[in-house]
Amino acid sequence: MRIGELARRTGVPVPTIKYYSREGLLPAGERTSPNQVAYDDTHVRRLKLIRAMLEVGGLSIAAAREVLAEVDSPHRTVHGALGVAQSAVTRSAPEHGDRADWERAEAEVADLVARHGWSAKPENPGRRSLVQIVVTYRDLDRGDLLVLLDKYATAAGELAAAELATLADAPSTDGKVEGVVLGTVLGDAAMSALRRIAQEDVSSRHSA
Amino acid sequence: MRIGELARRTGVPVPTIKYYSREGLLPAGERTSPNQVAYDDTHVRRLKLIRAMLEVGGLSIAAAREVLAEVDSPHRTVHGALGVAQSAVTRSAPEHGDRADWERAEAEVADLVARHGWSAKPENPGRRSLVQIVVTYRDLDRGDLLVLLDKYATAAGELAAAELATLADAPSTDGKVEGVVLGTVLGDAAMSALRRIAQEDVSSRHSA
Numbered sequence: 427m428r429i430g431e432l433a434r435r436t437g438v439p440v441p442t443i444k445y446y447s448r449e450g451l452l453p454a455g456e457r458t459s460p461n462q463v464a465y466d467d468t469h470v471r472r473l474k475l476i477r478a479m480l481e482v483g484g485l486s487i488a489a490a491r492e493v494l495a496e497v498d499s500p501h502r503t504v505h506g507a508l509g510v511a512q513s514a515v516t517r518s519a520p521e522h523g524d525r526a527d528w529e530r531a532e533a534e535v536a537d538l539v540a541r542h543g544w545s546a547k548p549e550n551p552g553r554r555s556l557v558q559i560v561v562t563y564r565d566l567d568r569g570d571l572l573v574l575l576d577k578y579a580t581a582a583g584e585l586a587a588a589e590l591a592t593l594a595d596a597p598s599t600d601g602k603v604e605g606v607v608l609g610t611v612l613g614d615a616a617m618s619a620l621r622r623i624a625q626e627d628v629s630s631r632h633s634a
Numbered sequence: 635m636r637i638g639e640l641a642r643r644t645g646v647p648v649p650t651i652k653y654y655s656r657e658g659l660l661p662a663g664e665r666t667s668p669n670q671v672a673y674d675d676t677h678v679r680r681l682k683l684i685r686a687m688l689e690v691g692g693l694s695i696a697a698a699r700e701v702l703a704e705v706d707s708p709h710r711t712v713h714g715a716l717g718v719a720q721s722a723v724t725r726s727a728p729e730h731g732d733r734a735d736w737e738r739a740e741a742e743v744a745d746l747v748a749r750h751g752w753s754a755k756p757e758n759p760g761r762r763s764l765v766q767i768v769v770t771y772r773d774l775d776r777g778d779l780l781v782l783l784d785k786y787a788t789a790a791g792e793l794a795a796a797e798l799a800t801l802a803d804a805p806s807t808d809g810k811v812e813g814v815v816l817g818t819v820l821g822d823a824a825m826s827a828l829r830r831i832a833q834e835d836v837s838s839r840h841s842a
Contacts, residue, residue, distance in 0.1 A: 437730050471774070477730070478770045484725050505837045512830045517692050517823075522645050522685070544835040552830025559824050562686045566679070568816060570803060577796045578821075579828045581789040586832035588785045590840055595778060608776060610833070613786075614826045615725075616767050620787045621822065622720045622760025624794035627752040629713045629814075632798055 429455070432465045436473040443473065449487050451476050451494055475604070483611035489514035493607055504593070507603045511610035516551035523561055531560035534572075542579050589613065637663070640673045644681040651681065657695050659684050659702055683812070691819035697722035701815055712801070715811045719818035724759035731769055739768035742780075750787050797821065 433440045446452040452472055455463035472494075479490045496502055496510040521528060535556050539546055546553060556575075563571050589609050596602045641648045654660040660680055663671035680702075687698045704710055704718040729736060743764050747754055754761060764783075771779050797817050804810045 474770075474774050478774060481728060481730075482766055482770050504840075508833060508837050512833070515826075516830065520689055522689075539831060542832075544831055545838060546831040546834045550831055550834050552827035552834075555823060555827035556831070558690055559820050559827065562682075562690050562820065563816070566682050566686060566812075566816070568813065571800060571813060571816060571820075574793075574797060574800055574817075574821070575824060575828070577793060578825045579832070581793060582825065582828040582832040583835075585782075585785060585789060586829065586836040588782060589833065590836045592779060592782055604774075605776065605779060606837075608771070608774070608779060609782075612767050612770065612779075613782070614829065615763060616783060617786045617790065617825060617829070618723075618822045619760035619763035619767065620783070620790040621794065621825070622724065623747060623752055623754040623758055623764070624750075624787070624790040625716060625720070625797065625818070626754045626758050626760075627791075628794040628798045629716050630753060632712075 427465050429463065429465065432469055432473070435470055436477075438473050438477065446473070446476055450491050451487070453498075478608065479611055482615060483515065484615075485514055485611065493611075497603055497607060502599070502603050504599070504602050504606050507606045508610065511607045512551050515611055515614060516555055521558070523565060527561050527564065528557065531557045531564070534560055538575060538579060541576070542583055544583070585617075635673050637671065637673065640677055640681070643678055644685075646681050646685065654681070654684055658699050659695070661706075686816065687819055690823060691723065692823075693722055693819065701819075705811055705815060710807070710811050712807070712810050712814050715814045716818065719815045720759050723819055723822060724763055729766075731773060735769050735772065736765065739765045739772070742768055746783060746787060749784070750791055752791070793825075 427435070429440055429443060432438075433443060436443075438446075443452065447454060452469060455465040455469065458464045476490060476494075479485045479493065480487070485493070493507075493511055493514050496507050499506075535553060538556075539553070560572065560575075563569060593602050593605045593609065596605050635643070637648055637651060640646075641651060644651075646654075651660065655662060660677060663673040663677065666672045684698060684702075687693045687701065688695070693701070701715075701719055701722050704715050707714075743761060746764075747761070768780065768783075771777060801810050801813045801817065804813050
């Protein structure tokens, strides 16, 4: 199909398609004559995936490019795709405050990881975020809110097991790799969205 | 204290403090002479709260301003603060694709909300995000991943109840209002961080 048809089928405007192509997110179409390029269904699907990552997941162009490079890699694995997707969706955590506060929080996070029987490398992007969150709560004298972390952790462990079980049903490695990317990028958004609904429910009952 | 001391105690540079002040995030200090302004401990705490929202929670200046206006309002309530904080942390969801797809997803989300016995207004920001996520999964033919939403919902309901119970222990309305803001802004980040750690653990066991 021509680029106009690709735009019509995906709802992505032609200049945006050209932009994604220049940025390396969308593979080039097949040049069929000096001024004509043909696209196929793989381009339709890729554009939907790009839109999911950028508009729904909120990834930057650079982060989406890294994730798609892993999806396209001949050496792709589910575990590798998970690592790349996790890095892409995690905000980098600037260290501030006392070094001693960070070390104390790192020890608390290590304890929590051990308590839940988890094996996670020190460079896991969630681990560093969590240290920053613990430092922030303590800095604000809100250690009272830290008790919630174990409850979040228990829920996260159960959900990760359920996610893996669901992914295992996907028919191909491609399907599993794409699933782990979507589960990471959109799964966070879905969990946050459901938290908002549940919190409104609990809060409205309590204040009624 | 002078602005230099405020900067030293919080680690926030003087120009940044002045910027937050101009943007309406930080109340003015008390002018003690034509070219001297005095700050106190409330400014120290407010700067820590601003940093938590911007650097850890990733809010924009405009979103942080709205949340702080609610925190400072004489009419502040826990339920009101929750609504403002929820709107501040939720990405706006542009509608794309067929209207019929959106209506179908809206009905599915309404079913899910009913299934969990929740009361949540149609304008709840999580509700609209969730509709967008459902549309996106279907658009990508990944309806297989939708089974996870009920599991996320069950976990979200249990966590919301635990969050409320923790907040109820805070000694004052101010403490509760601040707690609901932090719980919304940092709680999402904490849950996402713990999901990354749990997912790495599950994935490494599976691929081992």
